Amino acid sequence: QVQLVESGGGLVQAGGSLRLSCAASGSIFSIRAMGWYRQAPGKQRDLVATITNGGSANYADSVTGRFTISRDNTKNTVYLQMNSLKPEDTAVYYCNVVCISTNYYLVERWGQGTQVTVSS
Numbered sequence: 001q002v003q004l005v006e007s008g009g010g011l012v013q014a015g016g017s018l019r020l021s022c023a024a025s026g027s028i029f030s031i032r033a034m035g036w037y038r039q040a041p042g043k044q045r046d047l048v049a050t051i052t053n054g055g056s057a058n059y060a061d062s063v064t065g066r067f068t069i070s071r072d073n074t075k076n077t078v079y080l081q082m083n084s085l086k087p088e089d090t091a092v093y094y095c096n097v098v099c100i101s102t103n104y105y106l107v108e109r110w111g112q113g114t115q116v117t118v119s120s
Contacts, residue, residue, distance in 0.1 A: 002026040002109045006095050008080075009114030016118075017083045022095030022111055024076040027102040034071060034078035034098075038091035038116075045094065049080060062088075085118045092116075 008020040024031065035050030049069040051057045057069050068081040078095065095111035 002028055002097065002099060002101065002107050004095050004097055004109055004111035006093070006111040006114045009093060009116045011117045011119065012085055013119050014086060016085050017081070018085065018116060020080040020082070020093055020095075020114060020116075022078045022097075024078075024097050024099070024109075028076060029100045029102045029104065031073075031076060031097060031099045035096045036069065036078070036080045037094045037096060038089075039094065039113075040091040043091075048093070050096075051078065082116070085116075087118045087120045090116060090118050 003026050004022055004024050006022045008018060010018060012018055031053045033050055033052045036048040037045050038048050039045040047060055048063055049059045049067055051069045051071050066084045071078045092113040093116050094113045098108050101107045
C-alpha cells in the first residue's frame with residue numbers, strides 16, 4: 001500500500017508565493033520519480049514538474065523560472081515552491097509518485113489534490 005498526502009494549497013494574490021508538499025508513505029522499497037500535475041476546470045491534467053530520486057528535474061515551459069521542485073529522500077517528500085504566481089496557475093495540483101513497492105511491483109499513485117487559487 002502506497003499513499004500520498006498533499007498540503008500547502010490556498011488563495012494568494014498575483015505575484016505571491018506558495019509552497020506545496022507531498023509525503024509518500026506505505027510499502028515503498030524505492031522511489032523512481034515524484035512530480036506535480038495540475039488541472040483547471042474543464043481542462044486536461046498537465047505536467048508541472050517532475051524530479052527523479054537522483055535529483056534530475058524537468059519543468060513545463062509555462063512555469064520554468066518561477067517554480068522549483070525539490071525532494072527530501074529521507075522523508076519521501078517532494079516540494080513545489082511556486083513564486084510569481086499568475087491567475088493562469090489557478091488549478092487543482094496533484095502529486096504523483098512512481099515507485100517500487102516492497103513486494104517489487106512498479107506502482108504509480110496520485111495524491112488527493114490541493115486547490116491553488118491566484119486572484120487578480
